[in-house]
Amino acid sequence: MQVFKFGGASIKNAIAVKNIAAIIKLFPKEKLVIVVSAMGKTTNALEEILSTFLNGKNPELLISNLYENHLSIVNNLFPEPELVIQKLTSEFKKLEESLLLCSKAKYDASYDSVISRGEFISSMIIESFLIQEGFLAKKYDAPLWIKTDSNFRDATINWPLTEAKINKGVQEGFKENNLLITQGFIGSDNKDNITTLGREGSDFTAAIIASSLHTNSVTIWKDVPGILNADPKKIQDAILYHELSYREAAEMTYYGASVIHPKTIKPLANKNIPLLVKSFQDPTKSGTIIHECKVAHHIPCIIIKEKQCLITFQVTDFTFISESNLSDIFSAIDRLHIKINMMQNSAISFSICVNDDWYKLEKLISGLEDKFDILYNRELELITIKNYADDLIERLKKDRNIYLEQKTRKNFQMVVKPLEN
Numbered sequence: 001m002q003v004f005k006f007g008g009a010s011i012k013n014a015i016a017v018k019n020i021a022a023i024i025k026l027f028p029k030e031k032l033v034i035v036v037s038a039m040g041k042t043t044n045a046l047e048e049i050l051s052t053f054l055n056g057k058n059p060e061l062l063i064s065n066l067y068e069n070h071l072s073i074v075n076n077l078f079p080e081p082e083l084v085i086q087k088l089t090s091e092f093k094k095l096e097e098s099l100l101l102c103s104k105a106k107y108d109a110s111y112d113s114v115i116s117r118g119e120f121i122s123s124m125i126i127e128s129f130l131i132q133e134g135f136l137a138k139k140y141d142a143p144l145w146i147k148t149d150s151n152f153r154d155a156t157i158n159w160p161l162t163e164a165k166i167n168k169g170v171q172e173g174f175k176e177n178n179l180l181i182t183q184g185f186i187g188s189d190n191k192d193n194i195t196t197l198g199r200e201g202s203d204f205t206a207a208i209i210a211s212s213l214h215t216n217s218v219t220i221w222k223d224v225p226g227i228l229n230a231d232p233k234k235i236q237d238a239i240l241y242h243e244l245s246y247r248e249a250a251e252m253t254y255y256g257a258s259v260i261h262p263k264t265i266k267p268l269a270n271k272n273i274p275l276l277v278k279s280f281q282d283p284t285k286s287g288t289i290i291h292e293c294k295v296a297h298h299i300p301c302i303i304i305k306e307k308q309c310l311i312t313f314q315v316t317d318f319t320f321i322s323e324s325n326l327s328d329i330f331s332a333i334d335r336l337h338i339k340i341n342m343m344q345n346s347a348i349s350f351s352i353c354v355n356d357d358w359y360k361l362e363k364l365i366s367g368l369e370d371k372f373d374i375l376y377n378r379e380l381e382l383i384t385i386k387n388y389a390d391d392l393i394e395r396l397k398k399d400r401n402i403y404l405e406q407k408t409r410k411n412f413q414m415v416v417k418p419l420e421n
């Protein structure tokens with residue numbers, strides 16, 4: 001038994017969906033649990049629909065564009081599309097219904113109820129297509145399997161319950177099917193409200209299922225040949241890692257390598273389940289295997305994390321930054337579940353670089369502005385270089401304004417703003 005995860009890029013249009021069926025055909029004897037994300041950039045489109053609605057504007061046009069997008073995929077996949085179009089229309093009805101229940105006061109829960117619709121739509125289309133292609137395939141909705149707390153938008157897994165539900169569901173499902181399809185990134189709390197595991201969390205769903213079932217491996221199919229020493233879309237001549245240890249891969253995701261969701265590695269490492277990252281464009285190539293190994297990589301590894309915000313807290317009198325000041329700042333950060341990506345201390349100020357989740361950052365700033373003078377810059381990048389070389393640092397500094405930098409023995413980090421041309 002194996003788990004496959006197909007992300008947004010691998011199912012972005014009808015040709016891509018046909019390609020995933022061709023990939024699955026390469027594994028005729030395997031029982032597969034298939035985790036799918038929303039198609040293409042659907043999740044971003046749903047975020048825009050929600051914010052338009054919550055800002056009191058009419059999201060009708062945005063919804064109809066998203067519907068047309070999916071309709072065109074359906075029309076290109078099914079010679080007789082009527083039944084699937086009916087299901088698509090009913091999925092969009094559910095989207096509109098959940099939108100009407102949304103409010104700014106319950107933003108996080110509203111977000112999960114609306115944003116999860118992308119995965120419900122894609123999994124419905126993919127189940128129908130795989131059945132049309134002759135596979136014994138059945139969809140199981142992830143909220144039945146993935147049980148979480150009610151920390152909407154970044155829910156924590158209830159592992160014992162989730163493991164039990166997955167094992168029961170999969171055992172039953174494989175009695176009459178070879179392919180079980182489910183949605184990535186979503187779950188439900190103990191009142192059956194939809195929760196999500198954090199943006200790009202479908203990789204994590206695949207790891208949760210593999211870990212619960214003790215599968216032989218997990219394969220995530222990407223639009224890159226595997227994991228490289230830099231994002232090949234940003235750095236030319238990036239080099240493919242054929243093999244990475246769990247530790248190295250986890251470290252890369254910690255610094256922001258967006259190719260794998262940061263929570264993916266731990267459950268797999270705990271059960272010693274290999275994670276394969278392979279290209280859906282070149283499925284017979286071996287890609288990268290992440291497993292327990294002792295390969296030391298000495299080439300620099302560059303990680304560029306976008307959408308960063310640098311916040312500086314300055315003491316308002318002429319005292320120095322104290323442990324008590326730091327304690328106030330950290331308590332507020334902890335309460336808001338904000339993750340610090342880099343921090344630096346000086347005599348009169350303390351700076352943090354964090355993801356630009358403005359909804360949370362506004363609360364952080366307003367909660368602390370009576371104690372500190374607070375400065376912030378948005379639209380920044382955090383660049384981390386593991387195994388840095390000085391000439392590489394200089395190369396990356398060109399065309400960028402440097403706001404903050406830090407060096408340890410192995411790692412170099414800087415917060416930068418790309419210069420406008």
Ligand SMILES: Nc1ncnc2c1ncn2[C@@H]1O[C@H](COP(=O)(O)OP(=O)(O)O)[C@@H](O)[C@H]1O
Nearest residue numbers: 007008009224226227228230231233257258259
């Ligand atoms: N070190 C890296 N190696 C490979 N790809 C990377 C790396 N860092 C970032 N990426 C980016 O990750 C993308 C694939 O991840 P993602 O967009 O989450 O895929 P999907 O949404 O289809 O699952 C690639 O297109 C690539 O631009």
Ligand SMILES: N[C@@H](CC(=O)OP(=O)(O)O)C(=O)O
Nearest residue numbers: 007008037043199200201202
């Ligand atoms: N659709 C969700 C979950 C996800 O993991 O997507 P992808 O696999 O395309 O990164 C998102 O975009 O955040």
